[in-house]
Structure formats: structure tokens, C-alpha cells
Amino acid sequence: MLSTRRLPGLLALTLLVACPADAPLQTVEAPADPGPAIAAARATLEAGDAAAAAQAAWSLVQAHPDRLDAHLVLAGANVLQGRHAEALQSADAALRLDSDSADAHTNRGAALLGLGRPDEALRATEAALERQDDHQGALRNAARIHGEGGRWLAERAALETLARLRVADAEVRLLLARNRANAGDLPGALVAIEGALERAPDNPALHNFAATVLYELDRLEAAMDHAAIALRLAPDRRDSRLVFEAAFYVRVASRLRCLHGPPPWAAEAVTAELLAFESQGVGGVERFRALHASQGQQASVIERVKRVGACD
Numbered sequence: 001m002l003s004t005r006r007l008p009g010l011l012a013l014t015l016l017v018a019c020p021a022d023a024p025l026q027t028v029e030a031p032a033d034p035g036p037a038i039a040a041a042r043a044t045l046e047a048g049d050a051a052a053a054a055q056a057a058w059s060l061v062q063a064h065p066d067r068l069d070a071h072l073v074l075a076g077a078n079v080l081q082g083r084h085a086e087a088l089q090s091a092d093a094a095l096r097l098d099s100d101s102a103d104a105h106t107n108r109g110a111a112l113l114g115l116g117r118p119d120e121a122l123r124a125t126e127a128a129l130e131r132q133d134d135h136q137g138a139l140r141n142a143a144r145i146h147g148e149g150g151r152w153l154a155e156r157a158a159l160e161t162l163a164r165l166r167v168a169d170a171e172v173r174l175l176l177a178r179n180r181a182n183a184g185d186l187p188g189a190l191v192a193i194e195g196a197l198e199r200a201p202d203n204p205a206l207h208n209f210a211a212t213v214l215y216e217l218d219r220l221e222a223a224m225d226h227a228a229i230a231l232r233l234a235p236d237r238r239d240s241r242l243v244f245e246a247a248f249y250v251r252v253a254s255r256l257r258c259l260h261g262p263p264p265w266a267a268e269a270v271t272a273e274l275l276a277f278e279s280q281g282v283g284g285v286e287r288f289r290a291l292h293a294s295q296g297q298q299a300s301v302i303e304r305v306k307r308v309g310a311c312d
Contacts, residue, residue: 034064041073050080061090068097068104075107084114102132109141118145136165143175152183170200177209181216189213204234211243218308223247248277249291250301254308263296 038060045053054077060070071094078087091108094101109124122145128138139162146155159176166172173196180189193210200206207230214223227244230237252273256265270288295301 034060034067034070038067038069038073042069045073045077045080050077053077054081054083061093065093066097068094068101071097072101072103072107075104075111079107079110079114082114084111087111088115100131102128102135102138105131106135106137106141109138109145113141113145118149121145134161134165136162139165147179147182152179155179156183168199170196170203170206173199174206174209177213181213186213186217190217202233204230204237204240207233208237208240208243211240211247215243215247218304220247220251220308224251245291246295246301249288249295250304250308252277252288253292253296254305257305263292 037056041053041056041060044056053073057070057074057077060067061074064070071090075087075090075094078084078090088108088111091104091111094104095108098104105124105128109121109128112118112121112124121141125138125141125145128135129142132138139158143155143158143162146152146158156176156179159172159179163169163172163176173192177189177192177196180186180192190210190213193206193213196206197203197210207226211223211226211230214220214226224244224247227240227247230240231244234240252270253263255273256263256269260266260269274288296305
């Protein structure tokens with residue numbers, strides 16, 4: 001399912017980070033123009049250092065409590081640190097300065113979602129979109145809230161709008177494919193993931209999801225191909241290895257069942273079938289036996305083996 005995600009520029013930089021309770025009090029002298037310092041804090045946040053951005057933004061908020069942009073950076077940094085109560089305080093402070101700030105409403109929604117208050121989070125997110133219907137952070141948060149609530153059409157609508165704004169963003173298209181799969185539309189998920197791969201053919205996450213969908217559709221050879229590509233691109237992906245081995249096991253087991261009946265199968269029969277997979281680096285009776293022990297007794301796998309029936 002979906003989760004709060006950190007795509008660059010999607011979370012509104014309206015984050016608020018509270019000063020730690022044990023931080024020493026200090027006098028902060030306000031520079032004549034805090035704009036450059038606020039821009040630097042925002043750049044720090046965008047670079048991924050939420051803690052440093054929060055500290056800088058907190059100091060700026062103390063010195064310039066009327067600066068909306070400082071409150072926004074602080075709120076965003078706190079959301080990314082998981083300090084959602086502090087983020088909510090900062091977002092509310094920003095809204096007191098500008099009740100029409102789409103960024104502030106977006107960060108308020110993100111904070112509320114982190115606090116486990118999805119209904120309020122959705123209202124805040126909708127308030128952001130009422131003020132700016134192409135706000136990417138609000139669209140992202142709306143998609144997540146609807147997805148976690150199982151409202152697949154609403155999630156899809158938000159993601160499709162986001163995809164039009166972020167044409168080259170492979171992750172958004174992966175989310176669209178997952179949306180189709182979660183809604184039970186595996187053929188639609190496959191179309192979506194194939195479209196994403198046209199834009200990002202070297203993305204291992206896309207290939208892994210393609211392999212997963214293809215496995216569920218009983219297209220085992222294609223599933224192995226995509227899983228193998230994912231593993232070439234990211235050799236440590238355990239999920240891709242699992243999909244590859246699951247598809248491999250079903251292919252071999254279904255053929256053995258058709259040709260030799262139900263298990264157990266003789267080592268010679270297994271060896272003969274494994275020869276077809278040597279070019280993919282798969283082989284060894286012992287490895288197949290291990291997969292059979294770990295997967296072959298699962299009811300869903302047994303049914304898939306029977307259903308595939310690869311006797312041709």
C-alpha cells in the first residue's frame with residue numbers, strides 16, 4: 001500500500017520543526033533580510049537534511065515570527081523527521097499568517113496523517129487543492145489518504161493528475177500501476193507498468209513490479225525476464241529474487257506434473273527440465289528441491305502449478 005513518500009518537491013515546504021525541549025535558550029538577532037537564510041534552510045531540506053533544516057528554520061522563526069516561509073520550512077522538516085505534533089503547530093502558525101496558503105494546508109494534512117487522523121488530514125488536503133488544484137504535495141497526500149482508505153478511484157484520480165504534472169516521474173507511474181493491482185485490475189496494472197517502463201527502462205522497481213503482475217497473470221516466462229532485469233540492475237533486491245524463483249518453480253513444477261504426474265519427481269526428470277534454464281543461471285536439482293520444500297506445499301502455489309499445466 002501507499003505510504004508517505006519523499007519525492008523531491010512533492011511535500012510542500014511548509015514544515016515546522018519545534019526546538020528540542022532541552023535546547024538551551026539563546027538570544028537570536030534578526031538579520032535585516034532573512035530571505036537568503038530561509039532560502040538556504042529550504043535548500044538544506046530539499047537536499048535531504050531535515051534535522052539541519054529544522055534547526056535553521058526554528059532559529060529563523062524565533063527571530064522572524066511573521067515570516068510565513070520560515071514556518072513552512074520548519075513544518076516540512078518536522079514532517080520528514082516524524083515530529084508530526086510539532087509540524088502541526090508550525091502549519092497552524094503558518095495558517096494564522098495566511099489562511100489561503102496551499103502549502104500550509106498541505107503540511108497540516110501531512111502532519112494530521114502522521115498523527116493518525118486521516119479524516120482531518122483529508123479535509124486539510126482538500127482545502128489545499130481548493131486553493132491550488134495542481135499542488136503536487138497535496139495531490140500526493142490525497143492519493144495516499146484515499147489509497148489507505150481503499151478508495152481506489154479517488155486515489156487514481158489524484159495520481160493521474162500528478163502524473164500529468166510529472167511526466168518523467170517513474171515512481172508516480174509505479175503508484176498508478178499499484179493502484180490498478182490493488183483494485184483487482186491486473187491487466188490494467190500491466191498496461192500501466194509497461195507504460196512506465198517505456199519512460200524508465202532501467203528502473204529496477206518498475207521491472208520488479210512488472211514481474212509480480214506477470215506472475216499473478218501466470219505469464220511466468222515474462223515474469224522471470226523482468227525479475228532477472230531487476231536483479232541485473234539491483235543485485236541485492238530480495239523481492240526480485242523471490243519473484244524470479246517463484247516463477248521458475250511453477251514453470252518447472254507444472255511441466256513435471258504434466259509429464260510425470262504429481263510429486264515426488266525423480267532427479268533425472270528434474271535435471272532434464274532444468275537444462276532449459278541454464279542460460280538464465282538457474283539449475284541444480286538441490287536448488288529446485290529446496291524451492292519445492294519452501295513453496296511446493298502452499299495451496300496457492302499448488303493451484304497455480306495445476307492451472308499453468310505447461311505441457312507444450
